[in-house]
Amino acid sequence: MTGMAEDGGLLLPASYPQIDIKKLTGLGYEDVALEVLRGYMDDMPAGDLQTLIRKSYASFDDKSIIPLIRTRAGYFAELFHGPTYAFKDVALQLLGNLFEYILAERRGMLNIVGATSGDTGSAAIAGVRGKKGVSISILYPDGRVSAVQERQMATVSDDNVHTYAVAGTFDDCQNIVKALFADVEFKRANQLGAVNSINWARIAAQIAYYFYTYMQLPVAISGGKINFVVPTGNFGNVFAGYVAKRMGLPIDKLVIATNKNDILHRLVQNGDYSTDDVVPTHSPSMDIQVSSNLERYLFHLYGNADRLKAAMVELKDTGSITFSKELLSKLRVDFESSSADDSAIEETIRRIYASDKYIIDPHTACGAASVAQLHLDPENTIILATAHPAKFGSVIEKALNIMATEPAGIKQLAGLPTRRTKAPNEVGYFRKILSI
Numbered sequence: 198m199t200g201m202a203e204d205g206g207l208l209l210p211a212s213y214p215q216i217d218i219k220k221l222t223g224l225g226y227e228d229v230a231l232e233v234l235r236g237y238m239d240d241m242p243a244g245d246l247q248t249l250i251r252k253s254y255a256s257f258d259d260k261s262i263i264p265l266i267r268t269r270a271g272y273f274a275e276l277f278h279g280p281t282y283a284f285k286d287v288a289l290q291l292l293g294n295l296f297e298y299i300l301a302e303r304r305g306m307l308n309i310v311g312a313t314s315g316d317t318g319s320a321a322i323a324g325v326r327g328k329k330g331v332s333i334s335i336l337y338p339d340g341r342v343s344a345v346q347e348r349q350m351a352t353v354s355d356d357n358v359h360t361y362a363v364a365g366t367f368d369d370c371q372n373i374v375k376a377l378f379a380d381v382e383f384k385r386a387n388q389l390g391a392v393n394s395i396n397w398a399r400i401a402a403q404i405a406y407y408f409y410t411y412m413q414l415p416v417a418i419s420g421g422k423i424n425f426v427v428p429t430g431n432f433g434n435v436f437a438g439y440v441a442k443r444m445g446l447p448i449d450k451l452v453i454a455t456n457k458n459d460i461l462h463r464l465v466q467n468g469d470y471s472t473d474d475v476v477p478t479h480s481p482s483m484d485i486q487v488s489s490n491l492e493r494y495l496f497h498l499y500g501n502a503d504r505l506k507a508a509m510v511e512l513k514d515t516g517s518i519t520f521s522k523e524l525l526s527k528l529r530v531d532f533e534s535s536s537a538d539d540s541a542i543e544e545t546i547r548r549i550y551a552s553d554k555y556i557i558d559p560h561t562a563c564g565a566a567s568v569a570q571l572h573l574d575p576e577n578t579i580i581l582a583t584a585h586p587a588k589f590g591s592v593i594e595k596a597l598n599i600m601a602t603e604p605a606g607i608k609q610l611a612g613l614p615t616r617r618t619k620a621p622n623e624v625g626y627f628r629k630i631l632s633i
């Protein structure tokens with residue numbers, strides 16, 4: 198429920214429970230999720246957790262919840278069958294139900310504040326709309342999210358939902374939210390809660406699909422290693438993959454697929470973690486410079502909190518962190534990386550469509566591009582498909598000259614009235630608005 202730790206850092210579990218993958222053979226997604234999550238939630242009866250997991254994924258429009266599609270370019274794990282058609286639903290549907298469960302038990306209330314580059318906001322709203330004891334305020338960069346993403350947020354009419362179009366970038370929105378949470382007094386007095394991937398429960402929920410999709414591959418029988426390619430922005434998704442590896446999943450490489458905002462690619466290639474201006478791309482949910490969740494991985498890389506703290510201070514003061522050769526080779530044991538600009542994204546969408554008649558969204562295309570760039574073995578590589586192509590229809594149309602078929606939940610948005618507030622890029626404005 199806390200989001201950020203009181204010293205301004207992120208929370209991690211004290212240890213990672215180990216999973217015997219043989220026990221997952223033949224299990225459906227909900228049961229795999231239960232096995233993965235119960236190790237982190239031993240303060241909740243397993244039966245209750247099971248009920249919440251079932252409730253959370255009942256709204257998904259595919260009966261397997263996470264279908265795996267085999268193509269010549271690798272396996273695509275479709276994580277986008279939830280109510281807002283992006284992978285964030287997988288975690289946020291569960292988070293909304295967990296919040297409601299805990300708040301009912303404590304008779305408490307929660308004032309959720311979150312920043313979004315597009316998909317988190319709508320998925321968070323879908324996760325908590327109408328839930329008792331919860332109010333949600335979402336900040337997004339005005340004019341920098343797709344039309345569908347904006348409508349998914351601004352057409353929700355529940356009283357507990359508030360959307361703000363902020364005059365700034367995603368990083369500005371995120372900085373406002375971080376500043377509010379860093380003020381421990383303010384946070385306590387106003388019962389602030391987080392839904393950004395700084396919330397550990399979201400990371401935890403995302404670990405499950407790494408296990409589940411692995412188990413669907415032929416290689417699972419022998420326990421062989423595979424790669425996961427992860428379209429990355431804030432490093433939450435790929436960090437969940439790293440945790441899966443630490444919990445015993447046989448992962449060879451976790452590939453950090455970036456777009457033109459390539460700070461993580463530069464980090465992996467030459468140890469250059471220096472922030473740059475954010476450039477808008479075809480894959481807006483990855484238009485990020487500072488990846489909050491990298492901090493979680495850096496704790497493991499450095500092996501202690503003091504060195505991590507020094508690095509975070511360095512980042513704040515100088516806009517960059519420098520890494521020694523030693524640390525970099527340690528990092529490369531687990532991670533590889535790639536970067537795709539807009540023309541590579543379009544080219545990749547065209548290539549996959551030509552070879553397999555399969556349409557991928559521009560975020561997923563950054564991932565598919567790295568399979569070719571890094572010469573990964575398609576038979577042993579899972580690419581996380583993070584959004585439904587119809588969510589980014591204009592890019593698909595530009596690349597293929599056809600429209601991606603819109604699912605029912607997107608079609609119906611066009612006719613709904615919208616509701617949002619234009620807001621300045623100022624912490625003070627939000628302090629006033631969020632005071633209870």
Ligand SMILES: *Cc1c(COP(=O)(O)O)cnc(C)c1O
Pocket residue numbers: 283284285316317394428429430431432433434435482483560561583584
């Ligand atoms: C959020 C998002 C990403 C980036 O995920 P992170 O966990 O922030 O790295 C990639 N693709 C889509 C479609 C997203 O919504």
